[in-house]
Amino acid sequence: MNCPVCGKDEWHDLNYLRNRKYWYERNMIYDEKIGFAVCKECGYLGYNINSEDMKKRYTDQRNAVNWMHHVTGFRKLDNHMAFLNRDDFGDNVIDVGCGIGMFPFAVKKDKINAVGTEYSKALANYARGKYGLDIMEEIEDFNTKFSFISFYHVLEHIPNPDIIIDRAIKALSPGGKIYISVPIWLDKIINTSGGAIANDFEDYFHLNHCCCFTKTSFFNLLKMKKLKIVRKDEDILGMTVLCEYDESIESKYDIEKYESIVKTVEKIKAAIELFEKNKFGEAVGVFKRYPDAYIHKALNGDNSKNFQAQVEIIEAGLKEMPEEYPLLRQYAGVLLQWDGSKGEPAYSNNVHKAEEIFEKLVNIKRDPFCYESLIDLNMRHKKDYKKALYWINEYKKHDLEATKNIFGNEAYIYANGMNK
Numbered sequence: 001m002n003c004p005v006c007g008k009d010e011w012h013d014l015n016y017l018r019n020r021k022y023w024y025e026r027n028m029i030y031d032e033k034i035g036f037a038v039c040k041e042c043g044y045l046g047y048n049i050n051s052e053d054m055k056k057r058y059t060d061q062r063n064a065v066n067w068m069h070h071v072t073g074f075r076k077l078d079n080h081m082a083f084l085n086r087d088d089f090g091d092n093v094i095d096v097g098c099g100i101g102m103f104p105f106a107v108k109k110d111k112i113n114a115v116g117t118e119y120s121k122a123l124a125n126y127a128r129g130k131y132g133l134d135i136m137e138e139i140e141d142f143n144t145k146f147s148f149i150s151f152y153h154v155l156e157h158i159p160n161p162d163i164i165i166d167r168a169i170k171a172l173s174p175g176g177k178i179y180i181s182v183p184i185w186l187d188k189i190i191n192t193s194g195g196a197i198a199n200d201f202e203d204y205f206h207l208n209h210c211c212c213f214t215k216t217s218f219f220n221l222l223k224m225k226k227l228k229i230v231r232k233d234e235d236i237l238g239m240t241v242l243c244e245y246d247e248s249i250e251s252k253y254d255i256e257k258y259e260s261i262v263k264t265v266e267k268i269k270a271a272i273e274l275f276e277k278n279k280f281g282e283a284v285g286v287f288k289r290y291p292d293a294y295i296h297k298a299l300n301g302d303n304s305k306n307f308q309a310q311v312e313i314i315e316a317g318l319k320e321m322p323e324e325y326p327l328l329r330q331y332a333g334v335l336l337q338w339d340g341s342k343g344e345p346a347y348s349n350n351v352h353k354a355e356e357i358f359e360k361l362v363n364i365k366r367d368p369f370c371y372e373s374l375i376d377l378n379m380r381h382k383k384d385y386k387k388a389l390y391w392i393n394e395y396k397k398h399d400l401e402a403t404k405n406i407f408g409n410e411a412y413i414y415a416n417g418m419n420k
């Protein structure tokens with residue numbers, strides 16, 4: 001396979017780091033190799049394996065539509081609402097790899113047309129039947145131009161993201177936008193699928209994720225494809241960008257030394273193995289940017305009863321990653337709990353600090369824990385009942401109002417129904 005960034009076909013094999021049996025037992029591979037490798041030319045990390053084998057890896061797992069598709073769909077709608085404006089869409093939207101079609105359905109209103117592509121027949125049929133959407137396999141099947149093309153946590157699942165982007169650019173109307181979000185690897189140890197704890201090396205490099213983008217390799221890919229970033233976010237979910245095609249951009253890539261990529265992957269493996277043995281402090285000693293290891297260290301053993309120790313551990317993590325959402329969330333939680341445990345709750349400096357953090361975080365992800373904490377601290381500590389009521393109302397209406405403002409009445413009515 002040619003590297004999707006630089007186009008060369010010289011790979012450094014990394015299969016020795018992987019557990020083939022793990023994937024064999026999960027019916028994710030059969031007779032083929034795992035194929036984990038790094039490009040010797042540019043340092044792109046991914047899988048050197050033919051695309052048919054790749055496709056088989058996840059088409060085989062996609063079964064009937066279940067409640068998880070809806071949970072994930074709603075979470076992604078929240079993320080879109082936090083990042084996008086209605087003006088971004090133009091009049092003809094396509095969501096590539098749309099799953100059950102919640103995003104195009106939410107967008108589709110008034111004068112905006114929205115369609116999707118989806119390989120899975122079960123998901124595509126659901127999107128057609130439930131939401132009345134036009135769903136095809138590929139962008140070019142629609143034989144039209146789009147003002148907005150979305151790849152939301154999709155490119156990392158495609159063996160040749162370079163080819164898919166080329167095809168998207170061909171289908172983009174003048175001035176149109178390409179919306180891409182991908183997980184970023186190596187920068188920190190987090191659960192790359194979102195949600196759960198990062199305590200499994202094989203899961204960190206889940207075989208569904210054919211492209212293990214680093215920030216550099218992701219930006220390299222965009223530059224090579226002449227995509228100019230017009231908006232960027234790293235807090236909501238992975239790396240999210242809104243791009244425009246710009247002919248004047250010079251197609252080039254920055255080189256990451258493959259030897260240093262190998263070293264980082266080895267370190268990540270060592271750190272996760274320490275985490276698995278509950279050696280959280282040693283894990284962050286090996287790899288400093290490991291949020292779950294700080295959180296677990298803070299909550300483990302004697303530290304669980306010692307607020308001072310907890311605060312110090314989380315602060316050490318924040319020193320490495322000042323904007324890391326789960327660390328800030330944990331930090332604010334501990335600060336609030338700390339003073340909450342000492343008799344009559346007061347509006348102390350710690351609670352004030354927690355409030356500031358929660359108010360910042362609630363705008364990023366509209367996380368129930370942040371709303372609930374803001375309600376709690378205003379009720380019990382600050383005794384500001386008006387403000388508590390404000391957060392209760394925000395909590396209740398945020399989903400509905402944001403849905404209405406960005407996606408329009410049809411989605412609002414739908415969301416209202418769902419919340420009853």
Ligand SMILES: [Zn+2]
Binds near residue numbers: 039
């Ligand atoms: Zn390369």
